Amino acid sequence: MDALNTVWDTFFDLDAMRAALPDMLRVGLPNTLILALFSALIGTVLGMVLAVCGLSQRRWLRWPARLWTDVFRGLPAAVTILLIGVGLAPLGLGIWGPNPYPLGILALSLIASAYIGEIFRSGIQSVDTGQLEAARALGFSRPSGMRLVVIPQGVRRVLPALVNQFIALIKESSLVYFLGLLASQRDLFRIGQDAAANTGNQSALVLAGLFYLLITVPLTHVVNAIDRRLREGRRADGAAAEEPGAATDPAPSTQLAISQEPR
Amino acid sequence: MTQQTRARRTGSPTSGVGVATRDVHLSFGSNHVLRGVDLDVPAASTACVIGPSGSGKSTLLRVVNRLLEPDSGDVLLDGRSVLGDDPDVLRQRVGMVFQHFNLFPHKTVRANITLGLTRLKGLSKDEASERALVHLDRVGLAHKADVRPGNLSGGQQQRVAIARALAMEPEVMLFDEATSALDPELVKGVLATMADLASEGMTMLVVTHEMGFARSVAQQVLFMDHGRVVEAGEPGAVFEAPRTERLQRFLSQVL
Ligand SMILES: Nc1ncnc2c1ncn2[C@@H]1O[C@H](COP(=O)(O)OP(=O)(O)OP(=O)(O)O)[C@@H](O)[C@H]1O
Ligand SMILES: [Mg+2]
Numbered sequence: 001m002d003a004l005n006t007v008w009d010t011f012f013d014l015d016a017m018r019a020a021l022p023d024m025l026r027v028g029l030p031n032t033l034i035l036a037l038f039s040a041l042i043g044t045v046l047g048m049v050l051a052v053c054g055l056s057q058r059r060w061l062r063w064p065a066r067l068w069t070d071v072f073r074g075l076p077a078a079v080t081i082l083l084i085g086v087g088l089a090p091l092g093l094g095i096w097g098p099n100p101y102p103l104g105i106l107a108l109s110l111i112a113s114a115y116i117g118e119i120f121r122s123g124i125q126s127v128d129t130g131q132l133e134a135a136r137a138l139g140f141s142r143p144s145g146m147r148l149v150v151i152p153q154g155v156r157r158v159l160p161a162l163v164n165q166f167i168a169l170i171k172e173s174s175l176v177y178f179l180g181l182l183a184s185q186r187d188l189f190r191i192g193q194d195a196a197a198n199t200g201n202q203s204a205l206v207l208a209g210l211f212y213l214l215i216t217v218p219l220t221h222v223v224n225a226i227d228r229r230l231r232e233g234r235r236a237d238g239a240a241a242e243e244p245g246a247a248t249d250p251a252p253s254t255q256l257a258i259s260q261e262p263r
Numbered sequence: 264m265t266q267q268t269r270a271r272r273t274g275s276p277t278s279g280v281g282v283a284t285r286d287v288h289l290s291f292g293s294n295h296v297l298r299g300v301d302l303d304v305p306a307a308s309t310a311c312v313i314g315p316s317g318s319g320k321s322t323l324l325r326v327v328n329r330l331l332e333p334d335s336g337d338v339l340l341d342g343r344s345v346l347g348d349d350p351d352v353l354r355q356r357v358g359m360v361f362q363h364f365n366l367f368p369h370k371t372v373r374a375n376i377t378l379g380l381t382r383l384k385g386l387s388k389d390e391a392s393e394r395a396l397v398h399l400d401r402v403g404l405a406h407k408a409d410v411r412p413g414n415l416s417g418g419q420q421q422r423v424a425i426a427r428a429l430a431m432e433p434e435v436m437l438f439d440e441a442t443s444a445l446d447p448e449l450v451k452g453v454l455a456t457m458a459d460l461a462s463e464g465m466t467m468l469v470v471t472h473e474m475g476f477a478r479s480v481a482q483q484v485l486f487m488d489h490g491r492v493v494e495a496g497e498p499g500a501v502f503e504a505p506r507t508e509r510l511q512r513f514l515s516q517v518l
Contacts, residue, residue, distance in 0.1 A: 134365035134424075136330060138379040138431060139355035148378065153369050 013203040020195045020204035028188035029211060035173035035187060036215075038105045040166050043112025050117030051124060052146070065117070072114035077172050081107040085179040100179035108176070112169050119161045124154035157230065163223045167216045188212060279466030280341035280434045281306040282357075287326055287336035289319075296322050297333070298490035302468075304435075304483065306341075309467040311477035311498075314487035315513060320470040323487070324437045327468065328357040340435065355383060358428030362440040364420040366412035366427070372399065373408040376427045384431065398426040402456050418449030422456055429460070436460065438469040474518060478502060486510045 053065035072080060084107040085100055092103050127150045135145030155162075174189035181190055192208025195201075282304045289297040296319045304310040312320050325331040327338055329350040337344050345353050367375050373395050380391035399405040402422035404415075412420050421441055428436060438457065442450045454473060458480050461467055471477060477484050477498055484501040486494040486509075494501060494510050502518075505511045 128363075128365075130361060130363055130365040131367065133330060134359075134361060134367070136351075137328060137354055137359040137361075138427070139351050139383045140379070141351050144382070148382070149367055153367075156369060 009201070009203075011202050011206050013201050016195065016199060016201045016203035017207045020191060020207055023186075023191050023195075024188060024204075024207060024211060027184060027186055028191040028208065031185060032170070032173055032187040032189075032211075033215075035101070035105060035108065035176060036166070036170040039108035039112055039173065040169055042105065042109035043116050043165075043169065044162075046109060046113035047116025047120055048151075050113055051120035052151075054117065054121050055124060069114045069117055072110045073118070075111075077111055077175055078178060080111055081175050082178050083107075084110070085176070089179075098182075099185070100176060100181060101185065104173075104176035104179055108169060108173060111172070112165065115165050115168075116162065119158045119165060120155065123156075123158035123161075124151055126157060127153045159230070160223045160227045163219055163226065167219050167223075170215055170219075171212065279307045279436075279464055281339075282327060282435045282466060282468060283339040283342075284323070284327065285337040285339065287323070287333045287338070289322060289326060289331060289333050296490050297326065299336070300487075300490070300492055302485060302492060302495070304466055304468055306466055307464040308482040309461045309465075309469060309480050310483040310485060311481040312468065312470045312485045312487055313472070313474070313477065313513070313517075314493075318487045319490040320487055321439050324359065324439050324468065324470060327435075327437060328354050328359055330354075330359075355379075355431055356433055357435045357437060358431060358433035359437040360421070360424050360428055360439065360441045362443050364412070364417070364424045364444075366420055366424055368412055371409050371411055372404070372415070372423050375412065375423060376430045379427070379431050394430055395426075398430045399423070401429070402426045403452075416449060417445045418452050421445065421449075421453045425453075425456055425460075435466045435468065438467065438471065440470055440472065442471070442473060472517065474502065486513065488513070 050065045050069060053061040054069070056062055056065075081104065085103045088103055088106075089100070092099075096102055124146075131149050131153065132142070132145045135149040136142060140148065174187060176187065177190045177193070181187070186194065188208045188211050189205075192205035195204030284300055284302050287297050287300040288295070300319070300323055302310065302323075312323065314320055322331060326333050329338070329345070333346075338346055340353070340356065366372075367378070370378065373392060376395035376398060377386075377388070377391035380386045380394060381388060384391075386394065396405050396408060399408055402425055404419055404422055404426070407415060407419065407423070412423065415423065425441075441457065442453050445453065450473070454476050457467070457469070457476070461480050469476070469481070481498050483495060484498045485492050486501065486505075486507075488509050494505065494507050501510070502514065505514055
């Protein structure tokens with residue numbers, strides 16, 4: 001019984017949690033959100049550029065996009081973050097001082113862009129080629145047709161995968177602790193980990209975990225909701241076609257009698 | 264309703280121009296798909312293109328509006344070569360309707376039509392919407408302006424696609440098997456719309472398997488095989504007195 005109590009206290013010591021809570025709310029949560037939000041934004045923009053370049057007819061646009069994707073998707077996130085965050089730090093020091101965030105966000109964005117680019121590319125590629133053809137037949141250039149007709153449809157189809165990528169990004173943002181954070185720069189994970197290291201009690205880390213869940217679980221529900229809506233939308237699209245009433249619609253008048261099946 | 268009042272009501276008196284090709288060749292890799300195609304569709308007339316699968320009918324249409332560039336030969340609109348023109352501008356002059364409609368599923372019926380009007384023709388939103396309704400009304404679907412294409416029958420979708428093309432006020436219309444993907448009971452309405460258009464003076468180049476349509480609407484029927492126009496003439500002559508053995512065989516299969 002004692003042992004069980006000890007285990008319980010190790011993870012769920014309310015006092016330890018209460019002690020860590022102010023820092024979590026004031027410092028950790030905003031920092032984690034800043035990291036995740038900015039890298040999601042930049043990653044999405046870069047991802048779209050990558051997807052469009054990757055699908056370009058021009059080889060000199062295609063292969064750099066390919067290379068970029070392979071590199072940042074293939075490297076462990078920790079390696080990318082360290083290489084960029086530490087490697088470019090001297091450069092950053094002159095620009096924004098000893099703040100690891102810009103480079104951390106840059107590294108996270110590069111990683112995210114590789115995945116998001118692939119998500120966008122698969123979505124855009126899944127759009128029927130007849131859509132671009134129809135847009136061009138109306139007089140749109142290929143780029144305009146892509147922008148106005150193809151890409152909006154492609155993006156819609158991959159929204160669930162995109163949100164999943166955001167979830168991954170929120171979790172990955174904890175890796176910036178590699179870059180060495182001042183007290184005010186610590187994110188959720190780092191605050192939990194510091195408290196756990198100082199006290200030998202894991203409860204603060206559990207609290208950090210709860211904060212992550214508080215952000216990510218609702219997002220997974222967003223994914224499911226989008227998924228459901230897309231699925232239902234698609235079903236409605238398919239089912240409505242050729243319903244009985246359709247043929248009796250006010251059809252246009254015609255001056256010409258047309259024999260449908262001549263012999 | 265007479266043709267004149269109809270044309271006035273729709274606000275778009277169609278004034279087609281002639282379209283022609285001269286010795287058009289096109290290959291996909293080693294596949295020589297068009298092998299010297301000549302055709303002449305006089306202004307305000309309808310030509311139907313028939314022929315077996317793979318003979319190059321769709322490819323020919325796509326050369327006429329330059330979705331595909333010919334390897335050699337010429338495409339003429341109103342007697343003038345268009346191969347030197349800006350292809351995007353040319354395509355505004357040549358409307359096209361596809362077998363699978365290719366409506367934009369993420370946009371309402373109205374927005375399908377206004378997209379080109381606002382972005383390419385420079386119409387205001389209201390003007391574009393008004394013109395969209397005129398053309399929807401013409402195909403009997405004004406009441407569907409605010410639904411998405413997915414909620415329409417195939418026949419209705421194809422009529423919207425025709426309205427979308429016509430709203431750009433093209434001088435020539437191309438139809439690529441516009442009724443082939445439709446259930447039999449929906450074919451009639453679409454053919455009726457096309458026949459109306461022909462009677463209003465649109466120049467039309469129509470790839471079709473509907474021999475009844477070709478017979479009653481077209482002034483000219485062209486039989487394509489292996490990338491060439493093998494036989495061409497008035498529908499009566501082509502259908503009743505085919506000269507080549509290939510056309511005889513084709514007609515015996517489809518009729
Ligand atoms: N984009 C393309 N790339 C490569 N080959 C093509 C392409 N489009 C058509 N082809 C080939 O060109 C030939 C003619 O095709 P096309 O679609 O013009 O025939 P069609 O007469 O319209 O046939 P169908 O009645 O089946 O529609 C076929 O052999 C086809 O495989
Ligand atoms: Mg075809």
